[in-house]
Amino acid sequence: MATDPQARLQETLQLRLDAATFKALMRDLLFREAGKPYFKQFALPRQRWRRWLGDWRPLSTYEAEKGILPVGGRQIDQHMRNFFTTNERLQATFQEGGMPVTAIFVLQQLCPQLNAALEHVHRIECAIHDEHHYQVDLQGGPAPPLEPSQDTSEDV
Numbered sequence: 001m002a003t004d005p006q007a008r009l010q011e012t013l014q015l016r017l018d019a020a021t022f023k024a025l026m027r028d029l030l031f032r033e034a035g036k037p038y039f040k041q042f043a044l045p046r047q048r049w050r051r052w053l054g055d056w057r058p059l060s061t062y063e064a065e066k067g068i069l070p071v072g073g074r075q076i077d078q079h080m081r082n083f084f085t086t087n088e089r090l091q092a093t094f095q096e097g098g099m100p101v102t103a104i105f106v107l108q109q110l111c112p113q114l115n116a117a118l119e120h121v122h123r124i125e126c127a128i129h130d131e132h133h134y135q136v137d138l139q140g141g142p143a144p145p146l147e148p149s150q151d152t153s154e155d156v
Contacts, residue, residue: 011118013111015136019077021106022126022134026068026080028104029092029124034061036103040093056091064090084128092124097144111138119143 017025033039042064043056067083068090069076084090098120102108111118121140129135 010139011115011141013115013118013138015110016129017134017136019132025104025106030065030069033099033103038095038097038099040095043091044087045089081128089125089127094122098122098140117142
């Protein structure tokens with residue numbers, strides 16, 4: 001019987017971040033993590049009449065960057081608010097092993113204090129909470145087990 005490794009021991013954590021902290025999180029996701037092998041994709045919720053294609057539609061990193069943190073852009077806070085007012089949510093998903101929570105400084109600072117069982121993130125969903133805060137939902141769990149070839153213990 002095959003089981004989904006992500007489905008076991010899933011942890012969920014909800015954060016409320018101020019605009020400056022959220023901007024730092026987005027900067028790391030867009031400009032550093034999106035190029036890593038464990039990154040899967042960004043996605044936006046589909047409109048109701050297109051849900052038969054799936055609940056989420058993929059969004060390229062370029063489109064996400066252009067919509068949230070355009071290079072050389074001005075009024076970034078307003079840009080971010082407009083993006084989330086128009087699109088409601090943004091989802092970042094990661095490959096089977098997930099993204100180490102320590103990969104992003106903001107998460108490294110917040111997650112171990114709030115939930116020590118969340119070592120790897122499988123999904124991040126972001127939405128606007130109010131005029132000055134953003135809601136970030138993390139779903140993940142413990143680090144994936146070591147592969148047998150990586151095991152450094154020896155049988156006696």
